[in-house]
Amino acid sequence: MGRIFETALYPYSRSPDQDAATPARHRVVIVGAGPVGLAAAIDLATQGIEVVVLDENDRVSWGSRAICFAKRPLEILDRLGAGQRMVDKGVLWNLGKVFFGDRQVYDFNLLPEAGHRRPAFINLQQYHFENLLCERLFELQAKGAPVELRGGNRVASVTEQEFGMELEVETPQGSYRLQADWVIACDGAGSPVRKMMGLDFVGRVFEDNFLIADVVMDGDFPTERWFWFDPPFNRGQSALLHKQPDGVWRIDLQLGWNIDREAAVKPENVIPRLREMLGDEVKFELEWVSVYTFQCRRMEKFRHGRVIFAGDSAHQVSPFGARGANSGLQDVDNLCWKLALVAEGKAPESLLDSYDAERVQGAEENILNSTRSTDFITPKTEVSRLFRDAVLDLSEAHEFARPLVNSGRLSVPCIHDASALNGPDALPGAPARTRPGAPCADAPLGAGFLLDRLGNDFVLLTIDAEAPERIEAGPIAARRLALRTADDATGALAARYLGGAGQGVYLIRPDQIVAARWAGFEQTAVQAALRRATGGE
Numbered sequence: 001m002g003r004i005f006e007t008a009l010y011p012y013s014r015s016p017d018q019d020a021a022t023p024a025r026h027r028v029v030i031v032g033a034g035p036v037g038l039a040a041a042i043d044l045a046t047q048g049i050e051v052v053v054l055d056e057n058d059r060v061s062w063g064s065r066a067i068c069f070a071k072r073p074l075e076i077l078d079r080l081g082a083g084q085r086m087v088d089k090g091v092l093w094n095l096g097k098v099f100f101g102d103r104q105v106y107d108f109n110l111l112p113e114a115g116h117r118r119p120a121f122i123n124l125q126q127y128h129f130e131n132l133l134c135e136r137l138f139e140l141q142a143k144g145a146p147v148e149l150r151g152g153n154r155v156a157s158v159t160e161q162e163f164g165m166e167l168e169v170e171t172p173q174g175s176y177r178l179q180a181d182w183v184i185a186c187d188g189a190g191s192p193v194r195k196m197m198g199l200d201f202v203g204r205v206f207e208d209n210f211l212i213a214d215v216v217m218d219g220d221f222p223t224e225r226w227f228w229f230d231p232p233f234n235r236g237q238s239a240l241l242h243k244q245p246d247g248v249w250r251i252d253l254q255l256g257w258n259i260d261r262e263a264a265v266k267p268e269n270v271i272p273r274l275r276e277m278l279g280d281e282v283k284f285e286l287e288w289v290s291v292y293t294f295q296c297r298r299m300e301k302f303r304h305g306r307v308i309f310a311g312d313s314a315h316q317v318s319p320f321g322a323r324g325a326n327s328g329l330q331d332v333d334n335l336c337w338k339l340a341l342v343a344e345g346k347a348p349e350s351l352l353d354s355y356d357a358e359r360v361q362g363a364e365e366n367i368l369n370s371t372r373s374t375d376f377i378t379p380k381t382e383v384s385r386l387f388r389d390a391v392l393d394l395s396e397a398h399e400f401a402r403p404l405v406n407s408g409r410l411s412v413p414c415i416h417d418a419s420a421l422n423g424p425d426a427l428p429g430a431p432a433r434t435r436p437g438a439p440c441a442d443a444p445l446g447a448g449f450l451l452d453r454l455g456n457d458f459v460l461l462t463i464d465a466e467a468p469e470r471i472e473a474g475p476i477a478a479r480r481l482a483l484r485t486a487d488d489a490t491g492a493l494a495a496r497y498l499g500g501a502g503q504g505v506y507l508i509r510p511d512q513i514v515a516a517r518w519a520g521f522e523q524t525a526v527q528a529a530l531r532r533a534t535g536g537e
């Protein structure tokens with residue numbers, strides 16, 4: 001077997017659908033087996049929703065793309081049963097250092113608080129990530145989960161019919177048609193589905209080029225994120241260094257706009273640049289070299305009837321801040337429980353509009369942060385450069401200037417304060433971080449962690465409060481998770497969920513987002529919040 005990215009993990013094989021007299025019908029068809037499509041398939045299959053994934057390719061993507069995976073997406077991957085293998089393979093890091101010229105101006109810790117299962121970040125090559133997701137998907141398939149991944153299946157058209165959607169799919173053995181109740185378009189930034197439907201994708205193009213060099217080396221650098229502004233080895237530009245598994249280091253060097261892109265990637269030009277950065281003693285080999293430019297843009301709406309866009313097909317950001325694949329995973333987390341309830345007829349279709357509202361908010365935040373980072377890293381005017389350099393100078397000795405330094409504000413989840421799904425915030429004294437619309441904060445629970453006990457269904461978390469084991473509101477149920485502060489050895493649960501309150505009751509969504517909270521259990525209030533959180537009145 002060759003390297004992962006050289007191996008056909010899901011080679012084309014003829015499907016019985018290709019020989020069906022009338023187009024076969026599926027509940028959900030996902031277009032694209034990138035990280036977002038694979039994660040969506042795992043999520044739906046775990047919930048028992050039948051799903052077929054179509055990809056024109058038959059293997060993980062090769063090249064240097066996503067490397068940093070943030071804490072919240074790792075928690076989502078835990079829920080999908082793929083988090084531990086990611087963390088086992090990845091390189092864990094919490095510390096970052098910022099350099100200006102030839103001096104370090106400060107360092108920062110992205111996870112200053114203890115009591116969380118997952119670190120602030122891991123670094124892992126995207127091809128490993130996709131491979132681990134495929135592994136998880138095949139594992140579910142082997143256990144009988146209703147999921148199928150078809151390689152060599154290129155979607156050529158998507159049309160709306162009375163019953164749902166019809167797709168035309170091209171394969172090495174000709175084309176066939178199939179039907180779907182729902183289509184999730186996870187077909188990447190160039191999204192053919194988006195183009196087929198004539199939909200918008202607007203935003204800003206940044207006029208800069210960055211060289212990516214993945215090098216295999218035994219360098220003596222610690223496992224930290226190092227970012228340089230105006231370093232001696234890349235004057236007037238920026239540079240970034242990250243460690244990845246298998247002794248691979250990722251180096252990004254800003255190149256400026258008017259460059260010869262073909263010449264920039266030639267080893268005879270790349271190697272001297274890297275020598276200047278790493279020093280003559282360090283031995284390295286090039287694994288991958290490319291030049292990238294980027295855009296920040298999004299679709300106006302992510303849901304178009306029975307076609308739902310997720311990941312890069314819906315929104316695209318600059319790589320600064322690690323928000324691409326990370327936010328795609330958050331789309332999946334937000335969408336799949338809603339789609340499962342709607343597909344099973346347990347919730348109204350309008351529940352899917354909350355996916356649109358919540359994830360458009362997420363995309364807006366990401367685009368804003370990513371654009372700000374890009375503007376700071378690559379100032380567009382002399383005045384902005386002077387301001388940027390003054391901030392960097394000040395940040396060495398003065399803490400107040402450090403929040404102004406922006407070398408990529410690394411991805412954190414957004415809080416859906418205005419979500420139509422939120423119920424009451426009726427727990428006086430409780431901390432704001434776990435208010436309705438916020439993702440649950442993790443906390444140690446005996447030998448495990450709180451988040452391991454949440455997710456995939458609605459949970460009524462009670463802390464020192466009484467409630468029945470199960471609450472129903474029509475077809476939707478919530479199971480109780482009863483916890484006591486007497487067992488909260490570190491005090492983290494009480495600090496993160498009660499604050500000054502003596503006891504509390506939380507309604508938590510299947511994507512581990514707080515839906516509502518109260519000081520005590522009251523049946524009609526909880527039922528009303530359950531209905532509201534599932535798109536009811």
Ligand SMILES: Cc1cc2nc3c(=O)[nH]c(=O)nc-3n(C[C@H](O)[C@H](O)[C@H](O)COP(=O)(O)OP(=O)(O)OC[C@H]3O[C@@H](n4cnc5c(N)ncnc54)[C@H](O)[C@@H]3O)c2cc1C
Nearest residue numbers: 032034035036056066067068155187188311312324325326
């Ligand atoms: C230089 C760089 C650095 C990055 N760093 C980070 C980072 O550190 N952290 C982070 O979170 N993100 C990062 N990203 C972004 C990340 O790579 C993307 O956000 C991520 O790949 C998006 O996943 P996706 O599944 O939406 O789309 P893709 O990965 O693009 O997958 C789309 C899939 O759709 C398939 N497809 C396309 N058309 C069709 C069709 N007609 N029929 C069938 N299949 C089709 C393709 O074959 C592909 O498999 C980076 C990106 C770049 C370029």
